[in-house]
Amino acid sequence: MTTALRPPPSLLIEPIVRMALLEDLGRAGDITSDLILPLGQLSIARIAARKGGVVAGLPVATLAFHLVDSSLSVRPEALDGDRVCPGATLLALEGPSRGLLTAERVALNFLGHLSGVATATRALVDAVTGTKARIVCTRKTTPGLRILEKYAVRCGGGFNHRFGLDDAVLIKDNHIAAAGSLKTALERAFAGIGHMVRIEVEVDTLDQLEEALSLGVDTILLDNMSPETLHDAVRIADGRATLEASGNVTLATVRAIAESGVDYISSGAITHSAPNFDLGLDF
Amino acid sequence: MTTALRPPPSLLIEPIVRMALLEDLGRAGDITSDLILPLGQLSIARIAARKGGVVAGLPVATLAFHLVDSSLSVRPEALDGDRVCPGATLLALEGPSRGLLTAERVALNFLGHLSGVATATRALVDAVTGTKARIVCTRKTTPGLRILEKYAVRCGGGFNHRFGLDDAVLIKDNHIAAAGSLKTALERAFAGIGHMVRIEVEVDTLDQLEEALSLGVDTILLDNMSPETLHDAVRIADGRATLEASGNVTLATVRAIAESGVDYISSGAITHSAPNFDLGLDF
Amino acid sequence: MTTALRPPPSLLIEPIVRMALLEDLGRAGDITSDLILPLGQLSIARIAARKGGVVAGLPVATLAFHLVDSSLSVRPEALDGDRVCPGATLLALEGPSRGLLTAERVALNFLGHLSGVATATRALVDAVTGTKARIVCTRKTTPGLRILEKYAVRCGGGFNHRFGLDDAVLIKDNHIAAAGSLKTALERAFAGIGHMVRIEVEVDTLDQLEEALSLGVDTILLDNMSPETLHDAVRIADGRATLEASGNVTLATVRAIAESGVDYISSGAITHSAPNFDLGLDF
C-alpha cells in the first residue's frame, strides 16, 4: 500500500457510517433478529468478492460492524487498493450473530459502492498505462459521500481534483463572460487570493488556450476537445502549463485522449455512474 | 402525477440537501465566483435533459438553489415521474449569477442521481407491462440517500420494500437456522410482534415454499429461482400468499420472471447501480 | 426474558441519554459536587424500588452512569420486564462518588418514567389475562421518547402499534371523507403501496365495519364502541379481520372490552399518563 492510500481520518468517516446505520436501524432496530435469534449466539462469516475488481472501503465496513457491536472481530484479508479475484475473502468476521446480521447490509452497501468506484477508476488507469496521463475525479459525486468516493478513486489508482468550491479556483466561461475578459477575471483572482490556492482556467478552443498561456496561466482544463485537438493543445502549450482533458471520457476513448500527451484526464462517471461491486456475506 | 409521487416532507429532505451543500462549500464557499463575479449580476438559465428518461428530484434540486439563495426563482417545467426527451427543460432558473453557479453542481448531482434511479426503475417497469408484477427496490441503497432513492423508485413506477430493518420482519435462512426451524422462527415472531408489522419469509426451494405456506405465511420471497421454478411456485401458492421474486433481475430476464405470475420483483441494481442521468445547466 | 424484550440498539439510545445528561449538566456541570467532593472519593450505592411494579430502562440508566464516568461499575440485579417488590435492588453501583451523584437524577428520571410505563401496561395486560386480547400502545407518546416508551410497553407485556406516520397506513374518517368513499381511499392506498406495509381502517359503526369487511380490509380499528357493540363486531367479522378496540380504555373497562373477543386493545394512557415509578438511589 502506498501512503496515498491512507483512508480519511476516523473523525470524518465515523459520522457518515453512523448516519448510514441509523438510516437502516430506523426506530426499532433489527426486529427480525431481535425476535428470532437466541441471545448470545455466535457466528463465523466472511465477506467475499463475487466478481473481480479493486477493493475500497474495508475500514469503512469494519467501522460499521464495530459501531453496531464493538465485540465483533473483523479481520481484513485484503487491503484497500488491492485487485481481487472472484471468491476472494475481503473480511473475516466472528462474533455475535445479531451484530453481524444487523450491520451486514450497511457494510456491504459501503463496500460495494466504494469498490465499484475504485474498480471503475482502475479500468481507466489501466487503459492509459504507459502514457503520462493521470486519471482524476470531479465534483460530480454522490451527495454525502464525496470524501469516501475521492478516497476510492485513489484506491483505484486515480487522483483527486478539487474537494469543493473552496479549495481551488476554477475559472469557467461564465466567470470570464461576467468579468468581460479572461484577463480581468485573472486579475481579480490574483488580487484576492493567496499563494496556497491553485487557479485553473477552462478553455474550449485553441485560441482560448493561447490566450490563457499568454496570460501566464499554468493549469488549464481543455473541455470537450477531440484527441486531435488535444494533441495540438499539448504541442502549443509545450510544457508551459499542466493540461487536463475533460469531456466524453470513456473506456473506449480514454487511451486516445491520453496519447495526446495531456497530464490529467478527468471523469465524472467513475464516481457518479460506477456500478456496484458485487459482494456477499457468507456464514 | 399520482398521489403516490409526493416527495418526502421538507423536514426530511432539507438536512440532506444542506449537508450536500456544506460538503461542496467547504470552509470558504465558492471562491471563484466570489473573486470574479460582479456583485448583483443576474442570469437566466435552465437545467435541461441531455438524454431521454424519467425525472426525479426536482423539489430536491429546487431546495438546493433556495438554500444557497432564497431570492432565486426556480420554476419547474416538468414533474417528478415525467418521461422527458433529450433537450427538455426541467427547471427554469433566474436570479443572482453567484447563487446559480454556487448551487449548480449540488443540484445537478441530486437530479442526475435520482433521475438515474427513476429511469432504471422505469425500464424494468416497462419491461413487465401487461403482467401483474410490480417492481420493488431493496435495502441495497446508497448510504445516506435511502429515502430519496426510495422516492425515485416510486417516480419510476416502482414500489418500495422495507425502508429499514425496523419496519417489517424478513426471515432469512440464517434466522431459520438459528431458531432451529421455520416453525419456531415464526412462533417467536408472532409472539413478539403486533398486528401492524408484516412478516415475510425467504425461501430457496419449493419444499421450503410448501412449508411456509403450510404454516400460514402470507408473504414469501422466492430467492434466486429460475422463471420455470417461479412458475411452479406460483402454481403451488395458488393465491395463498403474496410472492416476491429476487435475484438475477436484469432488463433481459425481468419479463420472463414476471410472466411466471409473481406479484413483486425486487431489484438492488435500480438503486445501487443506476447510471447517472445526463443533465446540464445552460446559461 | 423473552427475545422481544431486547432494548433498542445503543446507537439509537445513546443520543437520547446524552441529550438528557447535557440538559442537566447545563454549561458548568455538577458544581456542587465539584466544589465539595474530594477528588477520588469512592462510594457504593444501589438503586432500589420504593414500590412494587415492572422495571424498564435498566440499560438506559446504566448508559447514563457510563456516559458520565466510564469507570463506574453498574451491575443490574433485575432485568427489564421483571416484576419487583418494594425495596428490591435494581442496580448495584460502585465507583467515584462524583460520577454517581452527577448521573443520579438523569438515570432515575429515565428509570422512573419507563418503569412507570411498563407498570401501567402490565396492569392492563394482567386485567385481560385469559382472553386473547393483546394490549397495544399508540402514537400518543412523550415527544422525544417514543422508541423508549414503545420498548417499555413491551417490557410490560404489551405490543407496539405504529412507530410513526410512515410504517403503516391507518385510514381514518378524514381520509375517507377526503377520498369520497372508503372504496376510493382503499384503491388509492393499494395503488401506491407495496406488500410490506399494513393497512388498517378505523370504523365508528357496525355499518362501516361491514363495508370495510366487504372491501377485503383485514385489519380494522373499532373506535369508541361499547363492549356490547364490540361483541357484535367480533361476531360480524367472524375471523375475516384482525380487530383492534380503542377509546375509553381504563383498568375498570379493559376486561369487558377484552371479553368481547377483539384481538388488540390500544391505550394512549399507558404512555402519556403513566405515573412515575418510585425509585431511589441509596448510598
Place this chain on the structure above:
Amino acid sequence: MTTALRPPPSLLIEPIVRMALLEDLGRAGDITSDLILPLGQLSIARIAARKGGVVAGLPVATLAFHLVDSSLSVRPEALDGDRVCPGATLLALEGPSRGLLTAERVALNFLGHLSGVATATRALVDAVTGTKARIVCTRKTTPGLRILEKYAVRCGGGFNHRFGLDDAVLIKDNHIAAAGSLKTALERAFAGIGHMVRIEVEVDTLDQLEEALSLGVDTILLDNMSPETLHDAVRIADGRATLEASGNVTLATVRAIAESGVDYISSGAITHSAPNFDLGLDF
C-alpha cells in the same frame, strides 16, 4: 398574561419540536395522507379541550403546525396559563388538510403533556391559596423536555427551582458526609463560587436546621418533615432563611404543609407524573 409566562425563545423550542416531528415522520412521512388526500385540499379545524384545566404549550403546538406547513393558519383562542372549560377552543386552524393531519399528533402530544403539567401545578397552587407558600418544581422532569415542563409549571402558577446541576448549589447529605461537616462543605462552596450563584442546604432534622442557620445559610431545604416539624422549623428560622419543604407533597397534604409557614413547597409529581390533559382536533 403576566410577563413571567413568556415561553422559552424559539431558538430553544424549535429543535425540540423538530425532533418530535422527525420522530413521527420517520423515513417516509405521513404515507396515509400522501396516498389518499387529494393535492391542495383545504380544511378548517380546531383544537379543543375535552376537560377543564390550565393550558400550556400553545406556541409549541403552533410551531409544530408551521414546521410541517408554513402556509397553515394557526390562530390561538386562548393563552398559555388560561383556565379553560371542557369544550373550549384553544387553536383555530385552517389550511391544507395534509399539513393539519400530519402535524396533528405531535401538536397534541406537546399540548396534552404541557397542559397536564400546568393543570397539576395549578391544583397545588390553588390548594395553598392564602398562604405565602409558592409551589416549585424539581429536576425530576421528563428527559428532553425540561425547559418546556419548567415553562408549563410557570403557566400553572408555580415557580422554577434549578434548571440543572450547574445553575445553583444544593448541598445534600452526601456532600456533607464527604466533606466531613456542613461547615467544611460550605467553606468549600464559598471559596469557589461567585456572587451570582445561590447556595441551598438540605436538612432532615431541626438540629441540622439550627446548624445551617448558625453558619449563615440563607436558603434551606427541609426534606421529608411532617407539617408539625415544619411549623417548628419556621419558628426556629424566624425569617433568617428562605425555607423550602419537600417530600410527600400531594393535593391532600399540601395545604397543611403550606400552613406551616414555609416559603416554597417543591413537587416532582407535577412534572413526572402529571396525567395528560385531554384534547382533541376536530374538523
Place this chain on the structure above:
Amino acid sequence: MTTALRPPPSLLIEPIVRMALLEDLGRAGDITSDLILPLGQLSIARIAARKGGVVAGLPVATLAFHLVDSSLSVRPEALDGDRVCPGATLLALEGPSRGLLTAERVALNFLGHLSGVATATRALVDAVTGTKARIVCTRKTTPGLRILEKYAVRCGGGFNHRFGLDDAVLIKDNHIAAAGSLKTALERAFAGIGHMVRIEVEVDTLDQLEEALSLGVDTILLDNMSPETLHDAVRIADGRATLEASGNVTLATVRAIAESGVDYISSGAITHSAPNFDLGLDF
C-alpha cells in the same frame, strides 16, 4: 489544585474539541503527513511553555490528541492553574508521529488561548492581593468557547459571573426605564422568579445605589465609577449588599478599585482580549 479547578465534564468539552478538529481536518485530513510519513512511525515530543504564565486547558489539549489517535500517550507534567516558567514542559507525548502532527495545532490553539485567559486573570488577581476583592469575568467571551474561558478564569484564580442570560437576573438601566422605576422592575422580578436565582441591579450613581439598597437589593453592580466614588459606595452600602465594580478595569487601575472595598471586580478583557500564551511542540 483546589476543587474549584475541576474542568467542565467531558460530555461538554468533547463536542467543542471535536468541532475544532473537524475545522482543521477539513475534508481530506492531514494530507502532508498522509503523503510523506511512513506508516507506524513513532515519536516522542513535549509541549513546552515559551514564556511564563498560568496554564489552563491541559485536559482539553489531551482530548484533542486522543480524539485523533487514542493510542497516543499524553502525560501531563503540570496542572491547570499552575504557574509555569519559560521552558517548562506541560505535556509529554509519545506515539504515532502522524497523530502527533495532526492534532498538534488544535491542541496548541486551545492551550494557548485558555492559558492566555488564565494568565491575564492571574495578573489582575495578583494585583489585588491583600484586598478582599475577587476578580470575575463577564459574558464578553469568545463565541463558542464560553465554558472553557470561564474555566480558564477559575484557573487564573478568578471567579465566574453569569454563564448566560438565563442563570441570574441582572437589571440594567434599559430594564428600569422600560419598567418605569427600579421599584416596579424589582417587583416584577420578585413576582416571577424563584428562590434559587440571584438578582443583581446595575447602578451608575450613588443616588441609584441608595435607592437600590432601600429596596432591599443585596447584589449591586457599580458601573464605571471612579475609585473615590466606589469608596463612597462601599461606605454607603455598609455591608447591606455585595458590591461589584465594573468598567475601566486594567492592570493599572485594578488595585485602586479593589482598595475601595468592593467585593468583586469584573473584567471583559481577561476573556475577550487576553493575548495567546506562547507554547510550542518540540520533537
Place this chain on the structure above:
Amino acid sequence: MTTALRPPPSLLIEPIVRMALLEDLGRAGDITSDLILPLGQLSIARIAARKGGVVAGLPVATLAFHLVDSSLSVRPEALDGDRVCPGATLLALEGPSRGLLTAERVALNFLGHLSGVATATRALVDAVTGTKARIVCTRKTTPGLRILEKYAVRCGGGFNHRFGLDDAVLIKDNHIAAAGSLKTALERAFAGIGHMVRIEVEVDTLDQLEEALSLGVDTILLDNMSPETLHDAVRIADGRATLEASGNVTLATVRAIAESGVDYISSGAITHSAPNFDLGLDF
C-alpha cells in the same frame, strides 16, 4: 468593497451564530427581559465604535439579531473592511426591545472579535505599504471561528494561508526527517497528489533554501530568519519561487521583513492575539 470581501455563505455562518446564541440563552433565555420588559415595547438603538479601526462581522452581527427576532430592522451604516472613527455608527437597529437586549451581547462579541482581527491585520498591512509583501494569516486561529477570522483577515487587507490540514501540502522539518530527505518527501508528495494542490516547503537555513530551489519547489516558507537573511534568500531565489516569511512578526519588525523583498509575511498574532475592538450598543 472589493469582491474578495464577500463574507462566507450564510449556510456556513448561521450554525456558528446559532451556537453562540444558544450558549448565551442557556435553558431559559433572557430571564431579566422576560420578567421586566412590557410585551411589545419597541426601541431604537445603534451599535457604535468606541475607538477607530477596521470593521468586520457586520453580516454576522446582523444575523444574530435576526435569529433572535426576525422582525428587527438592522441597517448597516458601514461595510466590512471600512476604516471607522471613534463614535461611528456601524448598525442602526429598530424593533422590539426584548430582541435587541437579548441578542446584544452575542452580536457585540462577534463584531468586537472580528473587527479586532481586521484592525490588527490592517495595522500590519499599512506598515508594509509600498513593498510587494502581502500579510497572511495562519492556522493559529480561535477554535470554532476559523472561517470568520480568515474572513476578518481579508477585511483588514490581508490574505489567507491554508484553511486546514487538507487544502495544501506544507512540508516541515519533521516530515523531511521522517522521509529521510527533502527529495524523498517531495517525491512522495508529487506521487500522491493532484494538480490542484499547492506544495510549500518550510526551510530554516539558506542551504535548505538552495536545496528546495534545486528540487523545483516553487513555494517556500522561510522560518524565523532575520531581515538580513531574508534579503539573501530573496536574492538567491531570484524569482524562482514564491517566498513567505514567518516568525517574530510584529508591528515593529514587519516593515524590515517586507523590505527584504519576500512575497508573503505570515502572522499568527493577527488571529490569536488581536485585542477586542471596542464597541457599544446605545439606546
